Amino acid sequence: MRTLLLLLLFCHVSSPVRHSLKFVLTGSTGFPNFPDFMAAVLVDDILVGYCDTNKKIVEPKQDWVKTLLEADPEHAEMFTQQCVERTSVYFRITIDNLKRQYNQSEGVHILQRVNGCEWDDETGEIIGFNQYGYDGEDFISYDLKTETWIAPKHQAFITKQRWDAEKYRIKENENYLTVIFPEWLKKYLDYGRSSLLKTELPSVSLLQKTPSSPVSCLATGFYPHRASLVWRKDGEELHEEVDRREILPNHDGTFQMSVDLNLSSVTPEDWTRYDCVFQLSGVNEEIITKLEKDRIRTNWEEPSKVTILIIVIVVLIAVVLIATMEFTKLKKVNMALKKRKGCKRTEQEAAPNHI
Incomplete structure (x- = not known):
C-alpha cells in the first residue's frame, strides 16, 4: 500500500513553541503627506496593533486586542502616549542628531527600531532584542550578555560610547527585555489564545x-x-x-x-x-x-494523433499561403521592372541629338 500522506488529523500533539513580541517603530523625515512616526505591535509575527502621528490613536488589529484594551484602559493609554508623544519626539530628535553625526543635509531619512522578546513556552527561556537601523542599514544593537551596545558601523561608535556610559539606559533595557516584555507577551497570548494558539493543518x-x-x-x-x-x-x-x-x-x-x-x-x-x-x-x-x-x-494533455495531424495540415496550408504571397509579390516586382526599362528606351529614342 502506497504511503501518500502521513497525517494524524484527529490527534494533534502540541510541541514547544517559541512565541515572540515585536515592536516595529519607524521615524522619517522628508516624506510629504506621510506620518513622521509609525508603530506596529506584532505577536508571533501577526499584526495586533498600530498607531501613527497622523491618527494619534492606537488601532487594535485583532478582536482580542479590543477586549484587552477595554479591560485594561491604562495599557491602551500607555501605548497612545508612547506613540503620539514620547517615542515620536525621541525619534525626531535622534534623526536630527544622526544627520549631524553623518554630516547630512535635509532630505529623506529613516530611523527604525525593532525591539521585543522571544519566549519558549516549555523551557521558559527568554531572549530579548533591541536594534536600530538608519537609512536602510544596521546602526546599533544591544547585547544582553555583555550589557553593551554593538556598533557595526564606525558612524555609530559615538552613540555606542554615550549609551554604554548611560547606566540607567542599560538597566532600563534589561528590565524591558527580560521582565516587562515577557509579561506583556504572556498576557497577549492569554487574551488571544483562541486565535494565536490555534493550529490548522493544510x-x-x-x-x-x-x-x-x-x-x-x-x-x-x-x-x-x-x-x-x-x-x-x-x-x-x-x-x-x-x-x-x-x-x-x-x-x-x-x-x-x-x-x-x-x-x-x-x-x-x-x-x-x-x-x-x-x-x-x-x-x-x-x-x-x-x-x-x-x-x-496537471492541466496538460498529450496531443492525440488527430490533433497532431490537424496541426501539420494547418502548418502546411500556412506555408503554401506564404509561398503564394511571396511568388505573387515577386511577379509584380518583375513586371514593374520590365515596364520601367521599356519607358527608359522610349525616352532615349524621343530625345534630340546633342553635339
Whole structure:
C-alpha cells in the first residue's frame, strides 16, 4: 500500500513553541503627506496593533486586542502616549542628531527600531532584542550578555560610547527585555489564545504544468504562518534543485506556500526516493507526500494523433499561403521592372541629338 500522506488529523500533539513580541517603530523625515512616526505591535509575527502621528490613536488589529484594551484602559493609554508623544519626539530628535553625526543635509531619512522578546513556552527561556537601523542599514544593537551596545558601523561608535556610559539606559533595557516584555507577551497570548494558539493543518498537493516542468508541492490552508515546506531525498532535506516560494495569505486568514523540485536529471525509477514534507509550528506530526506520478495534478494533455495531424495540415496550408504571397509579390516586382526599362528606351529614342 502506497504511503501518500502521513497525517494524524484527529490527534494533534502540541510541541514547544517559541512565541515572540515585536515592536516595529519607524521615524522619517522628508516624506510629504506621510506620518513622521509609525508603530506596529506584532505577536508571533501577526499584526495586533498600530498607531501613527497622523491618527494619534492606537488601532487594535485583532478582536482580542479590543477586549484587552477595554479591560485594561491604562495599557491602551500607555501605548497612545508612547506613540503620539514620547517615542515620536525621541525619534525626531535622534534623526536630527544622526544627520549631524553623518554630516547630512535635509532630505529623506529613516530611523527604525525593532525591539521585543522571544519566549519558549516549555523551557521558559527568554531572549530579548533591541536594534536600530538608519537609512536602510544596521546602526546599533544591544547585547544582553555583555550589557553593551554593538556598533557595526564606525558612524555609530559615538552613540555606542554615550549609551554604554548611560547606566540607567542599560538597566532600563534589561528590565524591558527580560521582565516587562515577557509579561506583556504572556498576557497577549492569554487574551488571544483562541486565535494565536490555534493550529490548522493544510491540504498538500503536487502540481506540474508539463512533463518537463518542475513539480510544485503546494500546502494551503494552514495556520499559523510559522511553517516549513521542504523536499527530501532518502530522508535528507534538499537545498539544490529546489525553488522555495514565500508564504502568502489566503482570503480566509490561513496561509499557503509552495516549493518546486527540478526533476530534469532524475530518472522515473528514482522518483520514489523523493517526498515533500510540511511541518507546522506547534504540531509534532509531519505531513509527508510521496512523489508518485499518479499523485501529480496537471492541466496538460498529450496531443492525440488527430490533433497532431490537424496541426501539420494547418502548418502546411500556412506555408503554401506564404509561398503564394511571396511568388505573387515577386511577379509584380518583375513586371514593374520590365515596364520601367521599356519607358527608359522610349525616352532615349524621343530625345534630340546633342553635339
